[in-house]
Amino acid sequence: MTIQVFNTLSGKKEDFVPISGKKVLMYACGPTVYDLSHLGHARTFIIWDVVYRYLKSAGYDVTFARNITDVDDKIINRAKEVGIGPEKLARKFTYSYWHDMASLNVDFPDYEPRATEYITQMIAFVEQLIEGGNAYEAGGDVYFDVSSFKEYGKLGKQDLEQLLVGAREQVINQDALSALKKTPVDFALWKRAAEGELGWASPWGRGRPGWHLECSTMIKHILGESIDLHVGGEDLVFPHHENEIAQSEALHKKPLAKYWLHNGFVQISSEKMSKSLGNFSTIRDLLTTFSPDTIRLFVLQTHYRNPIDFTLESLAATHAGIQRILKAASFAGTSQNGAGVEASPAALSVAEKFKSDFNEAMSNDFNTAIAISHLFQFADAINKTKDEKDRHFQALVLVKHASILGLTLEDRRLQIDSPLGSKLVDLLLNLRQEAKAKKDFASSDLIRKSLTDLGINVMDSAAGVTWERI
Amino acid sequence: MTIQVFNTLSGKKEDFVPISGKKVLMYACGPTVYDLSHLGHARTFIIWDVVYRYLKSAGYDVTFARNITDVDDKIINRAKEVGIGPEKLARKFTYSYWHDMASLNVDFPDYEPRATEYITQMIAFVEQLIEGGNAYEAGGDVYFDVSSFKEYGKLGKQDLEQLLVGAREQVINQDALSALKKTPVDFALWKRAAEGELGWASPWGRGRPGWHLECSTMIKHILGESIDLHVGGEDLVFPHHENEIAQSEALHKKPLAKYWLHNGFVQISSEKMSKSLGNFSTIRDLLTTFSPDTIRLFVLQTHYRNPIDFTLESLAATHAGIQRILKAASFAGTSQNGAGVEASPAALSVAEKFKSDFNEAMSNDFNTAIAISHLFQFADAINKTKDEKDRHFQALVLVKHASILGLTLEDRRLQIDSPLGSKLVDLLLNLRQEAKAKKDFASSDLIRKSLTDLGINVMDSAAGVTWERI
Numbered sequence A, B: 001m002t003i004q005v006f007n008t009l010s011g012k013k014e015d016f017v018p019i020s021g022k023k024v025l026m027y028a029c030g031p032t033v034y035d036l037s038h039l040g041h042a043r044t045f046i047i048w049d050v051v052y053r054y055l056k057s058a059g060y061d062v063t064f065a066r067n068i069t070d071v072d073d074k075i076i077n078r079a080k081e082v083g084i085g086p087e088k089l090a091r092k093f094t095y096s097y098w099h100d101m102a103s104l105n106v107d108f109p110d111y112e113p114r115a116t117e118y119i120t121q122m123i124a125f126v127e128q129l130i131e132g133g134n135a136y137e138a139g140g141d142v143y144f145d146v147s148s149f150k151e152y153g154k155l156g157k158q159d160l161e162q163l164l165v166g167a168r169e170q171v172i173n174q175d176a177l178s179a180l181k182k183t184p185v186d187f188a189l190w191k192r193a194a195e196g197e198l199g200w201a202s203p204w205g206r207g208r209p210g211w212h213l214e215c216s217t218m219i220k221h222i223l224g225e226s227i228d229l230h231v232g233g234e235d236l237v238f239p240h241h242e243n244e245i246a247q248s249e250a251l252h253k254k255p256l257a258k259y260w261l262h263n264g265f266v267q268i269s270s271e272k273m274s275k276s277l278g279n280f281s282t283i284r285d286l287l288t289t290f291s292p293d294t295i296r297l298f299v300l301q302t303h304y305r306n307p308i309d310f311t312l313e314s315l316a317a318t319h320a321g322i323q324r325i326l327k328a329a330s331f332a333g334t335s336q337n338g339a340g341v342e343a344s345p346a347a348l349s350v351a352e353k354f355k356s357d358f359n360e361a362m363s364n365d366f367n368t369a370i371a372i373s374h375l376f377q378f379a380d381a382i383n384k385t386k387d388e389k390d391r392h393f394q395a396l397v398l399v400k401h402a403s404i405l406g407l408t409l410e411d412r413r414l415q416i417d418s419p420l421g422s423k424l425v426d427l428l429l430n431l432r433q434e435a436k437a438k439k440d441f442a443s444s445d446l447i448r449k450s451l452t453d454l455g456i457n458v459m460d461s462a463a464g465v466t467w468e469r470i
Helices: A039-057 A073-082 A086-103 A115-131 A160-171 A211-223 A234-252 A283-287 A292-300 A312-330 A345-363 A368-384 A388-404 A418-437 A441-453 B039-057 B073-082 B086-103 B115-131 B160-171 B211-223 B234-252 B283-287 B292-300 B312-330 B345-363 B368-384 B388-404 B418-437 B441-453
Strands: A004-007 A012-015 A023-028 A061-066 A135-138 A141-144 A187-192 A207-209 A227-233 A257-263 A266-268 A456-461 A464-469 B004-007 B012-015 B023-028 B061-066 B135-138 B141-144 B187-192 B207-209 B227-233 B257-263 B266-268 B456-461 B464-469
Touching: A004 A257, A023 A039, A023 A211, A039 A061, A039 A086, A039 A227, A039 A257, A039 A266, A039 A283, A039 A292, A039 A388, A061 A211, A073 A086, A086 A283, A086 B086, A115 A135, A115 A141, A115 A187, A115 A207, A115 A211, A115 A234, A115 B115, A141 A234, A187 A211, A187 A234, A207 A211, A211 A227, A211 A234, A227 A234, A234 A257, A283 A292, A292 A312, A292 A368, A312 A368, A312 A388, A345 A368, A345 A388, A368 A388, A418 A441, A418 A456, A418 A464, A418 B418, A418 B441, A441 A456, A441 B418, B004 B257, B023 B039, B023 B211, B039 B061, B039 B086, B039 B227, B039 B257, B039 B266, B039 B283, B039 B292, B039 B388, B061 B211, B073 B086, B086 B283, B115 B135, B115 B141, B115 B187, B115 B207, B115 B211, B115 B234, B141 B234, B187 B211, B187 B234, B207 B211, B211 B227, B211 B234, B227 B234, B234 B257, B283 B292, B292 B312, B292 B368, B312 B368, B312 B388, B345 B368, B345 B388, B368 B388, B418 B441, B418 B456, B418 B464, B441 B456
Parallel strands: A023 A061, A023 A227, A227 A257, B023 B061, B023 B227, B227 B257
Antiparallel strands: A004 A012, A135 A141, A141 A187, A187 A207, A456 A464, B004 B012, B135 B141, B141 B187, B187 B207, B456 B464
16 A cells, blocks of 8 residues: 655655655654653654554564754753753653653654764864855854855745845844854854853864754765755754754755654644643643553544644543543453464454455554544444454454554553552452442442542453442 | 761771862762662662751862763663663663662762763773773773782782682683683673674774773772772672772772771671672652652662662551651641741750751761651650740751751652542532531541552541541
8 A cells, every 4th residue: 555645845645655665764853851851742752653663563664763852052041940961861861761762652753963962073063064065164153145045935835036136134233143144044054152162173263063964964974965854843844854854955956755644732822732822730730630542542642734622531532432442452462473373254343344444544644533533433343243362363453453553552540559559459349249248338339430530440340340440 | 977988998987078178079970871770779869868968068178970881781682682772771761760860869960970981081091091000901801900009908908818818719710701801810801792782883893891990090080090988789899890990990090988988788688789689679669550750769868888678568667657747847848948937945945956967867977867866756755745836946957957967858648649639529528528427437438448549548636627648
């Protein structure tokens, strides 16, 4: 099945044909590590994790790099506020970020370069841009000369002439610092460091790299001059990715990436969810109440290019829905190896239909929203299947596909409150049975009602009493 | 109070006098990230974390660097087994290590350099050693010429002549590879990489650094040519630290570190606890049963230079004992600011005595074993104090000193089973009260006994019913 992707560069959906057969070189812009990650980050990193997983499951040999920006004005300023060094602050938030990603079952990429590891290579990159006439030094800073790259604006659909005209008009009001630039559209490749500021030695004096430079440099050194997939949040299209293209393509004279994919925002009351708006919920806040699977399903239930309107109610609705999938998955048992599992032709046919629907959705620009609706339908079908072998076979198929979405399918009932929590519930249910046996229905009803109030659903059946978290 | 430390270099206890006034430059050898951390690592990193904390509390301006070895044969081999790249494997275990350290309340050091970040500087270090006649290239490898450094053996108390004689005798049986070395005592600064192996370009061809080199190089670039405190596990004395000395002192002609401190092992049945023996318990295994404070107290209850004999029973005994400290700390209330807290002269005097005893122990080569015995005595005194103000004042002093040992003093009773766990216990106790009210003592006793069996101690008093985890 041909995979189609919406390419920001062309503005349309295209067949995905990697540069070299089944090899895929993929790069995602990672976080600037100066604060805790919020749901907006979760969405970005979950969706690209799913693309990574799906391409691998579809037989591609994917090499995935996702960077960490560990030198930046935001980090330096936050470190000053907190009273520790910027390197220590960046390291603490790198750890927090990894912790959040691990909690959300986002896999480690194959490479995870940090900006500070590539200072030497960044300096060499800038030197080559200066040699080629695409950059110039000015007072210890180095700027990219946008007018030297005729394709500037092609990703963000900006007209270079218009940008330069607008920039010339702006020049009248510019301050002394930006007067160093030939035109305000030019962007910094290297920024000089003031006395006492974080900096590295360079041919232009002590300074630090501009933000855009690190991605171009890391892609070059880790993946190569041309890659297949460059992905990131839609706020990065312009100017960040535009500037990456300008830097890399001015130097290498070949496309930086064949396909550019961008994900939409998470919005609260239709405002972008970001740190600067101060309306974010951190991932770890959310994880105190919702399972990783709930958060993954929640963000994947919207196609990656569309905005998500976030409310706690919608997250809670996802949480309730997921029980259907967990129940169906439980029929897979502990063995997740389907070898030798037999099923009836009818059950096989339902499973084959699901596989085909799931893949059709995923290969259509990674439409996880549709794929998940098929997952739910399939789960419902499994939950209604009476034949044990059929159910087992189908559940194995479900588990395999859920793992492409990165769902853990862990039954939170067994985990959320530690083994002790489960034992306490069992103790309460034993007391309830005793009360019943003594015809003390007031007590037995009270126990049941109290458990329900605590979010524990007690289910009586011929086979005995079981319970689950609501 | 003068701090005294046992210096491995001199083999005796010395007054601790930093090179520059109150500034302390401190370096600890960190882990090689190819597996989960075990209790042996926990001990090493906890003790040096306590030294870092204590020196800061004693008014020193400490800069602490602790490295991460992220390129090594062990990493390369494990990565091959697992089927992922060595960089990804090292990153996963760096995350695990950070996670374990955070769980144990081990603070991030000021700097945490990774070997792969310092390849360029390591190559320059080797070039300078070759120029100075202390190293030689042989078939793409570079070796340190031990015979060129007359003080070799001074840390590990080895006689250079004896080592060289032994080495010459060994030469008879040497293989083709070690034939490249002038003498078998010489150690690798740089190892050539075979085709397809991890490696970096160097003046001697593609290769990777020898393990000893990274610490010398990082210390030079992060802290300087001479530091105050170099610490690590006692297995590192020879040859690792000896080789660090040889490299750095041959190049800089000055002492690498003024004080060398080494901690003892954690033993199981008197065998060193290490991965190669396969008898380790991982930190995360231990943390499923024991609190971070229990593990910290357990390792700190033995002086850092002595071996610890590890048994689960001894850890459980520490776990039981810690309740006395938690109880005393609870009188500090939520405010941990003692400003304006009044106490009687008697209470003040007990607190002053404790402070003085605690500091005397800690300044005596960081004798945490004695310091903790004072902490327990003080906790017992607080638990017996009837006056609320006195108790509050003393508890604040206790909390402050416990934090020097890195104890969190978190009451696990409130945390271990999540808020739901607590509510379930409360529900059971309500049922017990009702049973009592109905004179149904069989039921109320059963509930109490069942809770005790689950490790929950129910305490009846005039003020009502409370509970705690045993």
